[in-house]
Amino acid sequence: MTTPRLSRRIPDLVPSPIREILAVIDRPGMISFAGGLPAPETFPKLDLSAVPPECLQYGPSEGEPALRQAIAAQLRDRGLDCTADQVLVLSGSQQGIDLVAKLFVDAGTRVAVESPTYLAALQAFRFFGADFAEFEPATPAAIAGAAFAYVVPTFQNPTGRCLDDAARRALAAACDAEGVTLFEDDPYRDLDYTGGAHRPVCADLRAAPWIYQGSFSKTFAPGLRLGYLACAPEFVTPLTRLKQAADLHSNRVSQWLVLQAFGDPRRGARLREFAGWYRERRDTFAQHLARHFAGLARWELPPGGLFFWLELAAGAALDTRTLLAPALERGVAFMPGEPFHAVEQPRGAIRLNFSHAAPDDAGRGLGILAEIVRDAVARL
Template sequence: MFSHRVAALRPSPIREILGLVDRPGMVSFAGGLPATDTLPHPRVDLDPTTLQYGPSEGDPALRAVVSENLRGLGIDAPPERVLILSGSQQGIDLVAKLFVDPGTPVAVENPTYLAALQTFRFHGAAFTDLDWTDTPAAPLTYVVPTFANPTGRCATTAERDALARACTDGGVTLFEDDPYRELAYGPCDRTPIAARMRGGSWIYQGSFSKTFAPGLRLGFLAASDDLFPRLVMLKQAVDLHSSSLSQKIVLDAITAGTWPGRLTDLAAFYRRRRDTFDAALHRHFDGHATWSPPDGGLFFWLRLDRPVDTRTLLPEAITRNVAFMPGEEFYAGEPRLGTLRLNFSHADADATERGLRTLADLLTEQ
């Protein structure tokens, strides 16, 4: 009755957990939710054409602004090779449709972004571990090099240079996912890997969800000449084009003179939340886990001192009004037990203190 792909389809654990965020008293460290205080209050002067169908590639004015920014980063991304997405998750789906048949190898970091693993698995990918110093043993490499989800790690200059060379020389397509690069709190080489490639096949994507408003569901990608036309055709088959209204709201925001200041203020706001979270971790998790404060992004990655499968702790944590993401979900293969991802951007200081104390108490009981 259903396609063979659907047989292994499972609900997203993070989406199920996010359904609990609005429960009274719930403290959520689960999803990568921006702080509600940082969300904008846009006022849109609507022209009726904004509510009309638009080009599949996206609004030309928005594509031009995105192109200008990407070229400023060193990426070969003229406006005609910029595609506006209905969220960066759509970009992952389009790339999977373009490259992945059952059994197709895909090289990934381990651990890596859960939703990317789910999408590639749905299309039948066979995962291989990414070695930053060697040519990936796969036709497609997916990487989040800047403040990675879930670990918060930032790839070094040497690693970025090496992967760019390996993909170019080895005929491997690079798929670089970069939604957190503007949320930097410490020194890190954030120059995209795609900017280091001279020739070869590549896709670079970003998002407005972390810097502006996730509910607008708007992202973007740029790609090399050989890939871009096919990605556009795939998008045409999915949703014709991304929301014209969302594109108008984002365009007005990023072309306003206040946008650079917003990015600066946003990074400062999240740096304070990171530091508050780190201090609370030391109060409650010293003796339970080790971690490194991330230089950017939205997550702490904890390694517990004991190999506990944190998936077994989640149901009890939820009954105590705390949600988190078990780290085991982020592994392409056999998971490392005793890991968890904690989001620090959404909860305020009081909620952070209460939630981490509850988690620590639960670990002590276990």
């Protein structure tokens, strides 16, 4: 049999624990804290009969002009100085990560990332050969020499933490001083349980180039696969060409549906209603955590987003990937913390999604998980 000649990059595709989780997640009775799934209760009721037939034709790579305008107006409200020409509609904001990786990363290109950070961004950057430099946003000296710094400043995945104004300013000043492009990923900002302005870090840049992206997955529906980016003018043409090569354009029916939502006067009230719903789920989850994990782990109440980040008292002595098989066997899925770091070594932390499991299941699942952690600690 002939051996296919694959790209030199393919052997670097390392297996991820997510595959193990996805293989069993739909098993009846499984309690999942693993994914970042928005709650189906928040999905909109769609009237597809009103979709104009022209949405079924090929469309512009950059996205529908009216949607780009609506997005640019929203970004200006957040403090970002941009016009519709600087906006690209994406097939999910995950596509933005892939396009930015293609735009910047060759083998050995230095990419500055938080530690921990969004694991699917690490995977995309790693695939193109990134050499990671880990940085702390409030003291970002380590971004020097990087092609870009990737940051999720608002309700981060996986930690849920939100950068304060001082940390945002420190990061923007460091990017300006070092001439490092800032890539700001902001899909969770509307899942806000405390209220606050959360000015984009890109809005405070004076000189450094920037790319800012958002998503309609968490506040509309992830199945529509729709996100967007806005960027400094010099990136518009290369990113548009990269998008053309990837998918020609994003789904026009999805774009039309999202545009209708932008024009809906009840949109603001709907977003506030969701945030209230998620806040309640978070608070119930926090009560279950206090009951089962007191003394076993430390955590903070996430001010927004979809996750709790638990730092286990056992610390880096415990490789949380070893907890996954016994947890899945007992019907509980969670995300080990190790793959959220550029260097995958034992970290003693886990990520728990609080929005998906029904509150009673969440309590039961956390009880099981705590037993598994306790057993593992006893064996250290």
